[in-house]
Amino acid sequence: MGLILLDSLPLHRIPCYGLKINMSRNSIKILPGALVCEESKLRGDITIGSGTIVHPRASIIAEAGPIIIGEYCLIEEQVRIVHRLPFDQRNKENSTPVLLIGSHNVFEVDCNVESPKIGSNNVFEAKCFVGNRVTVSDGCIIGAGCRLTEEQTLKDKMIIYGSRCQMREGLDKPQPQTLQIETLTKMLPNYHHIKKSNKKN
């Protein structure tokens, strides 16, 4: 138990984000039941909860500290989840912050999320951008192409939509994508190499 998988990819494949990060050691923990495709890009200390699906070409980069992803999250192609602190919060000598991502979150194709804290049941629609000063609570929907950069905390069930990032409060939380996750769990292993889970419950 506690087996740590060291990513054996050559260093030049690590993306250069122009920052000095200690990424020599990748510590990826994949809990049983999670489905992580081999072609996904995982950097740093990452824990992936059971039932979560990480598509090929998705990248999760734990730059500033560990990332812990909850259960039944759906992380689609070209998604970038980056744990990166704002400039003014860097180089502080206190403990390393952990990016906690709750359960049942959906990260749609090509979204870019740098949020320091993400609750549960959120949907990040295609090509949206959430900056590293935006805290996301539960049941929020960030609409396709919306860019949130200003410092703010999204209250529960907030819906951001449209080119001007209009906001409205939803009635219910978005439905969890259980059917989609079920289908993908069956389909993905047929066509992709899957990273083995390396943690026991």
Added chain:
Amino acid sequence: MSYIITPDIVRYACTCGLLKPISNLYFCRYCTQLRCSFCVCHEVDTNFCGKCSENIPSSEARVKKNRCGNCYICPCCEQELSTRIASTKTLSDTEDTKTTPKKMYYLSCQFCRWSSRDVGIPDQSTVTGGWPERENVHANQLQELVDMYKAIVLAQKQQQEKDKKKQRGKYLSYTDRTGVTAAALRKRIGLPAELTHPLLRSKPKEPEPAVAKTEVEKLPIELFTEPINLMDITTVDQRLLQPEAQPTTVDKLFPVHKQLSIKRTLRCKSCEHNVSKPEYNPSSVKFKIQLFAYYHIPEVRIVTVEPLRAGQSCELILKFTNPSQHQTTITILELNLEQQEVEEAEVAPSFDNMENLSLQEKQQMSLPSMLSQPSSLMSMSTRSPTITVKPRKISENVNCDVDVPSSTFILPPRDDAAEYDDSGDTHNIQDDTKLVKWRKSNKAYVKLNVTPKEDLGLNSDVVCGFTMQHVYTNTITGQMDKKEPQKYDHKVKVFLHLGKLVGSE
């Protein structure tokens, strides 16, 4: 296809004097003239709903206030609402389990996730809904006003007709001949002089006018004390989407019927022929008639341009493409804006006199020849022009001279199969190698020398222009007993934005 969206680098002068990219121009084959959206008649062809693709006759569309009866848009973000099936879980909870669970439907917006449940509209049992329509509180007053104005219009019409009758019988009237007017006669026999129209006398009752009040309700104190929750308040856009209700809070946002779209017929103002007519079927994007300039006028594109320096000649490579099925010869002529105005001024009066011309003259003019007469006159159809559009002055600041080449060049007809033909071109065209640099099928790459004006400042936009004369083959037959396709020399003024001026080396 980038020329559709890029800024208008190459623009053509329409007959009316406006400059447009070729994709926005039409070409009337009957007048052999360019037309643009400003110089054609726009007519509504069909009304249809863009969501359910249903054609709606114009009379019905008017009754429905140009909205679709079945489709709704989101009151929150104005996207189309889709009907969704509600989960039947709640029904199975009821004790009466024997009845089959009924499918319920609600409206939902895929974009902002608004749903008809947000405002408490009950789910419906049918797909099409029968969604509750909200009564307009001012409906009665509006109807009264409409009725009144309708009656006034009717009365006015009848009055006009009566006036006409009066005029017609002016000199037959006995009183008029004797100089005794009806009013005078009436006065003499002791009746009121003014005889008001019977319909005007029985004027429809006017609705009660609005009364101004001095006492108004005070603003609720909460308005100043309570913090407002922006999530509950509607935006200006949302209020104006429903002008009759103008909801101020989000709980009063109700689905709005989708506005109908139209298909347009475009008609040449000079000869009344259609230049664009869409197919009737709303789901079809094809046209019955599409006289787009793109299919008739050679297209000019900039391939390369040397760095532009004031007063220095630089090389410009243009690509000419022949879109038509007929060979054409292109001559580049000098752009002479002043002379062109004189020419057009000469044309205009004779254009107006067309109706008075004898048949003989008309036939003379229609002789298939390449005379110096303006092509617009030769191709005149038998129909008389309805509206003559006076061309406006072309407003383009041309600040670059073009060396007009002495020779012309030929563009072979378009051949769709040529794309797949690797055997090379078989046209055997003798080209002036100084002018034509390279050619392939119906395209030719032509070198021109341009010289920006001496006094141009750095970074100023360099614009050059020339007149492109091409041979246009008109294939309309049966008109004026023409059997053979007619060939015309058609001239178009082309303007090119070459880019910014750079400094000297």
